Amino acid sequence: MSDDRLSLAARSKKFGAAEGEGIVRCDACPVLCRIRPGRAGACARYANANGQLVRTDPVVLMQRTLDQGGKAVAFAGSDWDGAPLDPARTFVTGIGAGTTYPDYKPAPFIVSAEHAGVDTVTVVTEGIFSYCGVKVKIDTDRHLGPETAPVRVKGEQVGHVTTAEYGSQMLSIGGVRHLTGGSKKEGTVTCDALLDLCSGKAVEMFIDGGHAVMVQAGAAPIVDGRPEVRMRVGCGSATVGIFARQWLGHVDEVIVVDDHITGVLTEHQSGRVLDMRPAGIRVLGRRSTPGRYFQVANPGLGWGGTDITDPLSIIKKVDADVAWPGLRLLMTSTTGEDALYCILDESLRPVPTDMPPAVRAVVDRIGENCEPSLCTVLFMAGAGGSLRAGVTENPVLLTRSVARGETKVTMGGAPAYVWPGGGITVMADVTRMPKNAFGYVPTPAIVAPIEFTLPRALYESLGGHAADIVAIEDVIRAVAPDARVDAWQSDNPWPFKP
Numbered sequence: 001m002s003d004d005r006l007s008l009a010a011r012s013k014k015f016g017a018a019e020g021e022g023i024v025r026c027d028a029c030p031v032l033c034r035i036r037p038g039r040a041g042a043c044a045r046y047a048n049a050n051g052q053l054v055r056t057d058p059v060v061l062m063q064r065t066l067d068q069g070g071k072a073v074a075f076a077g078s079d080w081d082g083a084p085l086d087p088a089r090t091f092v093t094g095i096g097a098g099t100t101y102p103d104y105k106p107a108p109f110i111v112s113a114e115h116a117g118v119d120t121v122t123v124v125t126e127g128i129f130s131y132c133g134v135k136v137k138i139d140t141d142r143h144l145g146p147e148t149a150p151v152r153v154k155g156e157q158v159g160h161v162t163t164a165e166y167g168s169q170m171l172s173i174g175g176v177r178h179l180t181g182g183s184k185k186e187g188t189v190t191c192d193a194l195l196d197l198c199s200g201k202a203v204e205m206f207i208d209g210g211h212a213v214m215v216q217a218g219a220a221p222i223v224d225g226r227p228e229v230r231m232r233v234g235c236g237s238a239t240v241g242i243f244a245r246q247w248l249g250h251v252d253e254v255i256v257v258d259d260h261i262t263g264v265l266t267e268h269q270s271g272r273v274l275d276m277r278p279a280g281i282r283v284l285g286r287r288s289t290p291g292r293y294f295q296v297a298n299p300g301l302g303w304g305g306t307d308i309t310d311p312l313s314i315i316k317k318v319d320a321d322v323a324w325p326g327l328r329l330l331m332t333s334t335t336g337e338d339a340l341y342c343i344l345d346e347s348l349r350p351v352p353t354d355m356p357p358a359v360r361a362v363v364d365r366i367g368e369n370c371e372p373s374l375c376t377v378l379f380m381a382g383a384g385g386s387l388r389a390g391v392t393e394n395p396v397l398l399t400r401s402v403a404r405g406e407t408k409v410t411m412g413g414a415p416a417y418v419w420p421g422g423g424i425t426v427m428a429d430v431t432r433m434p435k436n437a438f439g440y441v442p443t444p445a446i447v448a449p450i451e452f453t454l455p456r457a458l459y460e461s462l463g464g465h466a467a468d469i470v471a472i473e474d475v476i477r478a479v480a481p482d483a484r485v486d487a488w489q490s491d492n493p494w495p496f497k498p
């Protein structure tokens, strides 16, 4: 392979066709833009530079530190300090690499390197994903909207609320149906929302029958204009269990209000094991097991993800045969942000009063044990389609190799979780990917980097494009002058590790 193959200009010649008046037709996606000299195509990813089609973003190379405790080359963000790049520490990402559309072409870079005595190959490309979306985890107890409710951006449905997880509300955003199955506007708005979320920008969403939520990867969610601070320590039952011993002797009953599982200490197994005297305070809702109640209120933005602001409203009755005047009752939310201390009067009515320091200390401990509330955005896409033809002439062999774990999949160097089963369905945390890793094309679809790393012998046995393999040294020499060089994210595993 000659260096011609590697110069950016020459590489771009693989794409596009010259037309009259200096116009170039871009064929890097199905839109097939006709681009005039000096102009960019619809996605701004390709432009016409003096009659040649060029990728407008630089290739992103990543270089890792020398060794554990070693110093990183002094990169200032994307500014390379000019130090020579060490091939043994350099990873060529798919960012800026270009695509293989219509996919019978070999991937833009098929890079060979030796690592730990093993000849490896990394196949580097930018995938165009029509089948893609993001899974959003929002650390909050607050009820954002009913399960399956549409999630909208600018009035268009871009996804839906999916099943809540432990301490988090979950949204499924994007997917092929919203990208392709609705109106043109729905597809465009969905694509824009996905691109913004993947790029670390804040996106405001509105949930039918629910609330407005501002989502930004790695940042606290903002619900109806109010930033969330704490992720709950656990459900109501778990909170009772965790802190039961610390409450012993300081209170006679604790009710931890939770939209899902409200905990009542003296009824709960933890209270029983600690020989706590039954308090006779019954709460609303459906008793699941001793001390664990479902549906004590409706979901909402109040205490523990319920709609209540007055916790005493969930007390159904106080059993006069069991409770006693002077009984010390604590009610708290699962984050400790809301808490009320009461003493039963002679009529067994709970009377709010100052919380003793020893009780306050445990409530504070609940808060201390809450992790910061964050939004997590995982990009999820299907790479089991025609993209594989840029890797090998026999795509199913790549699928099987990925499934066996022999071929590692990364996205911009970030580790990708590969779903078991058929196809190559991958998920990656967008915060572990370099900046500006994502793009779009107006089909609409999301463009994302993807790299496949495997031993060279295996690559050849899979029917890989062996004639297009280029040594890492040659790739660096060819692209480094125009490349963006980022420091390797130290929490990402080095793809060449056996």
Ligand code: SF4
Pocket: 026, 027, 028, 029, 030, 031, 032, 033, 040, 041, 042, 043, 044, 045, 046, 047, 441, 442
């Ligand atoms: S949208 Fe972008 S990739 Fe697609 S044809 Fe136009 S310039 Fe090329």
